[in-house]
Every structure is written in C-alpha cells, then in structure tokens.
Amino acid sequence: MSESVIADFVATFDSNVLRTTDPVKGRVLLSEKRLVLAVGDNDKLPVPLTSIFDVAVGQVPDELDGFFDATVTVAFRKNDKRFVAAIEAPDDKIEKFSNVLFKALLNGTDMTVKHPARVGGRVTDAEFSAAKLFLKPKQVEFRNDEETVAIRLAAVTEFDQTKRRIAGTKRPVLDVKHMPRGDAMLTQVTTDSPRKMSLLGRYLRLEYSDLMAELKDLTLTEDEKELLVAVYSGAGNKGMSLPQIIGKDPTEVTMLLNDLEDEELVVDASDGTKLTPKGQVLVNRHLEDINA
Incomplete structure (x- = not known):
C-alpha cells in the first residue's frame, strides 16, 4: 500500500469475495483511500473507501453468528455487485478501528x-451554507470560514431524515434536534452524496445509541431522582425555588445539582435549570416505572 496507513492490526475476517469459504485470520490495513484485508502475501482484498456504502458495528451477519463476537461489518460494491466483509477483533480494537474508519469515510x-x-x-432566518464535516469524540463539527457548528451527541434529542427544497432542488435533509445550552434547537444538514448521507446517519445512530447505553450503568439516589422530576415539571425555571418544592436545604440542592450536572443530566439554561436529553430519558424511564 503506497499511501500512508492509518490502521494496521491482526483480526479474523470473512468476505464473500475472498477465496476461502471460512473465517480466516489476517491483517487489516486502512489508509485514507482504501481498506485491505490480507491473508498471507497472495490473497488480498482491496476495498476502495469510495465503494463502501454502509458500516455496521456489533452486527454479525446471520451466516457468521456463533463465529464472531465484536465486529465491524463493511458493505461495499465491486463490479456493480454488493458484498460484505465482517471483521472480528477484541472490543477495544473494534472500537478504535470503527472510529478511524468512519473518520476516513466522512472527514472533509x-x-x-x-x-x-x-x-x-421560533423559525430563524438562517440560510443553508457550505461547510466541511469533521468527526470528533462524542460530537460532529461543520466548519467553514465564518464559523464552526459543533453538535455534542449528548445534547441531541432526536434525529429525523426529511426532504426539503434547497436552491430549487428537493434533497434529503437530516434534522438534528439538540439542546446545546438547555435550549431546544434544530440544525439541518445535507450533502450531494446519498452514500455519505447514509454513512453519516449510521455513525450518528451508532454513537447516540452508545451514549444512551451508558444510562443503564448509571445509579441515582432517590433524592437525585426527585430533583430530576422537579426540574422536569418546570421547577427549575426562574421564579420557582427548587429547595422549597422538594423540601431540601438550598446547600444540599446545590450539591445534588452539581452531581447531576457532572453526569450531564441537567444544565443551566438561559431561563433556569433544564434537563439534558440524557436527563429527559432517565426521567421518562423513572415515570414509566412509577406508573407501571
């Protein structure tokens, strides 16, 4: 591979393009132009990044279920036909490789x-403008000469793909609803490449589901749950006293709020304390348990 290699590790993989019919161990090499699966010196599968149209992490093809655990499955086109390659390695390698692969596919x-x-x-008078996409840990950035729009995935409440007319042409648009400072906001993004649009959607869903999965391991005290429900009910707005509503000392409430803020469950907004998307999910689950 003449170009610079950005990932190189040993893994087990399988593809319906390789000569072997069984999963084999070999080298996985990734550059900014191609992915190469190599078994020895003679059997190599080069996959141009421009031919990759989907990447799934953790999903094992049915025919390989029982063989593979932690995987990245790459779908690509070769000679006008669709193929897949499943790559298995330890969890930490799969996580690093999937991040590097998405960056190679989408950055710029x-x-x-x-x-x-x-x-x-309120609908703003903002116009669609050109920008470059860059992936960062737990966030995406859209950069141009005037500004950088950074969207933290922990602040996202919803993704939705719609069709909108832009410059006289109807195009697929990704609506991203988020709360960067506790205030609800909508950002709309699109690209001329349906392939890149699909890959971006896949990446965002993957990262967002990982963030939500972190909530499963989060344990809150009854006081913290009570405070979250109070904020959810509007008690964090200006003119309303959280300590009075939940019957706690102001100092104790401040300490609880600091703990919840450290967990990215609440945030100080322009009109008082608000739930973050993660906090909203936790409160919804808590209320469902109460009403069950």
Missing part, C-alpha cells in the same frame, strides 16, 4: 448546513 465531506434552523418554537 462537503455539506450544506442551516444553523440554527429553529430556536425553541
């Missing part, structure tokens, strides 16, 4: 961004 993509398209319930 030409995007069209409208930010903010809406703040709260």
